[in-house]
Amino acid sequence: MGLFYNFSVALFSALGSFLFGDSGIIGSVVSQQFNHFQSYFGFPGPNIVGAIVSTFAGGCFFGAAAAGWLASHIGRKRTIQLGALVAMLGCALQAGARNVSYLIVGRLIAGWAIGCLSMVVPLYQSEISPPHMRGFLTGLTQFMISIGFLVANWIGYGAQFIQGQAQWRVPLGVQIVPALMLFLGMFVLPFSPRWLVDQGRIDEARVVVQRLHGNNTNKEFIELEFAEMLEQIRYEKENYSTRFSDLWSTPPMLRRTLTGMGIQICTQFTGINVSSYFQPTLYAALGLSGHKILMITGINGALGAITTIIFIFFFLDRIGRKPPLVVGAVGMAVSLAVEAAINAKWGGVDSHNTAAQTAGVAFIIIFSALFFSTSFGPVSWVYQSEIFPMRIRAQGTAVCTCANWACNVLISQVAPIGMARISWRFYILFVLTNLVNALVVLFFFPETKGKSLEEMDAVFGDQIIPHALETKKTHNIGEVDEKSEV
Template sequence: MGQVYNISLAIFCAIGSFLFGYDSGIISSVITLPAFKSFVNNPKNYDSLSGAVVSTFTGGCFFGAATAGWTNDKFGRIRTVQLGVIIALWGCAMQSGANNFACMLIGRIVAGFAIGVLSMTVPLYNTEIAPPKYRGFIVGLTQQMIGIGFIVANWVGYGCQFLKGNVQWRLPLGLQLAPAALLLLGSFFMPQSPRWLLEHDRDDEARRVVHTLHGSSASAQEEADVEFAEMRETIKAEVLVRSRSITDLWATRGMLRRTFVAVGVQVFGQFSGINVINYFGPSMYRALGLSAGQSLLVQGIYGAVGPITNFFFITLILDTVGRKKPLMFGAGSFVVTYSVLTAIVASFPPDESTNLAAQRAGIAMIFLTSIFFSLSFGPVSWVLASEVFPTRTRSIGTSVATCANWAFNVLFSQVSNIAITNISWRYYLVFIVLNAIDFIIIGLFFPETKGLTLEQMAELFGDEVDAHDVLQCAAAHEKLNHDHLETEKA
């Protein structure tokens, strides 16, 4: 029963990730629609303006993720989710009702800020409610729901091309309001993270949440008591030495390594180039010689491939093989797929060649990139970035890692459409080099974290602070103060 509750809770919270996927994915279709091009009304600079529509969103995401580190510590995970959803409703309404291009950009920034908050908070919350043996699956639901959001966005975009007038782009943007409203209503029934409750001396509430998450059977309740005792001891010790400063992320060798791993896995996920395909897939397909309608259709089919692969991976593989091997597999695979894609586009230029076999091979490489991403960085980046930090820095650490993700997302979303148009296949060489470097770094420096509780990460990373020692010192210090006061009274 506890497992079912955990998974149900995680799936519902991951509606925030669905919103992330839909909001990110729908724009790849919207910027290709004739009605939206007429709305922008600047055909000479359309490539740079469409890039701005994407990059302003991802820029907002960066600042949202940065802000969420503070709000998660101050107000908790659930209140931060609610804040993100309320802002999302505002931004999505501005986009769908925009009466000029400036209003559209502001709506994208506001919605991006909200998605930045949710993209950091959802995996953080799911990490803290998940039992160790299912944590990969539960946190991997983040990528699963992002993928489902992309599927829905791609097919909505494909269908909306047959509509007339501005409803062609207003409707797909307005549909973002539905999952946001659903998550807002449901969030009032979700429990707070027990680890956050312990940090704020709400121990009884934390105990009740842990027992609820484990289920009602006698064995489950015993497991809950053991987990709660370990959780409480470690977190109380961390609170005593907590400074709430970003410098904590590199204050010790162990913390520096944690930060390097968390930021690295998020940035390397961007180096996969997956968001270039997600945002500008139709442009890439046209570069392979497909028509605008064919490009949207292929993008819709492409969107289904990743989530199906991701589901089987997080269900059957992730918690068995761990984190490091899939990451190395992914980086190595991307080197191969981008090398083949580069060779195809260079050898058979779309404006000079009508080789259908080359077109199909190029599309196959893009599809394989999505499959390999879903078997590696897609789910693993969210799991690893949120599980490596101790409770005292998990919020700010996850925030910094997510900000790094969005920073590179901004970079690629701004330059990719222009690069694909102007330098074609040469742009893919960047991803070949980056993923080759990633493969080496992951192999040399990334640890394996599967099966460990969040509190056991301290031993893996060689933390200098021991919970038992800190608590004993604190108890001795408290006793000394008490004895001193009694002496003064006497």
């Protein structure tokens, strides 16, 4: 079946990431444009709004942590299905909320599911992808997050015109649909071939690799790729443990863990989720009001999705991981610095400076739809999913995703308070963090472009087994044994 089948599997599994983006509907729901939500919940202040938003991220933290164990023991495929089931429950509770506490519980449960999916979906995609396309196929995670936010934004735009409680119950409940599709669709998608090898199901794994990567002209590549996968995993199982402490037991493993956590922490400190969750508030601070706020939010989401798919398809696997991260971080810092200046001189809810409003909207869009969508957005999910060895990959990816959500909780809780109290100065914080991000990537992150998952040991300095794709031989463990005897 080959490339088209591989792409289809990666894209459909990314429905889990679509749910992540679709959960962004909360930004519209808690905005002032949703007057029925505001009146039903007693016009919640910044602290309550922050709790509603950040509780979801807190649930995501625990979901990502649990997914590490689940993905190792029941498999990547079944973990995705479990996450989809729990997502349906959480979304149903939100749609049926009777008070703020009820809503927060629903957000917490849905967050657990999305945290689980945010960890396991890119892991699954990376393990089914050939080396030369892993950036594109795993980058579909961010593309579907963008599509999810796009759908959420336009649902939010349309729902603001609904009268009554359906104005906010329908947007929160519609998330059940993609969760159900994901749960049912995963029954026909394959297990991760690397997980199958790890479980001793070698023949099944070989069939999956052939279906995913095989065509009429690359028989030798399939044999070498499968041999490399098989030998590396067998050697790890025979010679290494799978303890959680292995994540920092050696300098190369510690480097993997720190860079994986680092890229997710840097992603959060770009400021993207201030834009994603509170975008209507940012536009209101420029003096915009009415229905156009949610319309602009929807346009931004559409541009972000388009930019992401162009970037991951044409550029990510060609130019690598590091260059777009550095350029993106600097670009976001400049965009936010200009945004701060515009808000400082011409901003405010009573502003009527059309030129300043247009420029302010433009730089918010440039920040997220251009620079974030061509850097940390897709690259963060690709990078954390490809750097760990099989024996500890699920646990390592879980730790990195937990770092993401821990920072998300912090930022989403303090963002509404910070924007309310220090207004445009809040942008300056993320100008500085983006500049720090660029330096961290430049000096500490290794390049991983074009390497198979098994070849990451060479990148991080702990290679033992010669790689079949390099030696062009299907048996390389013997060379290790011979060296050991000498």
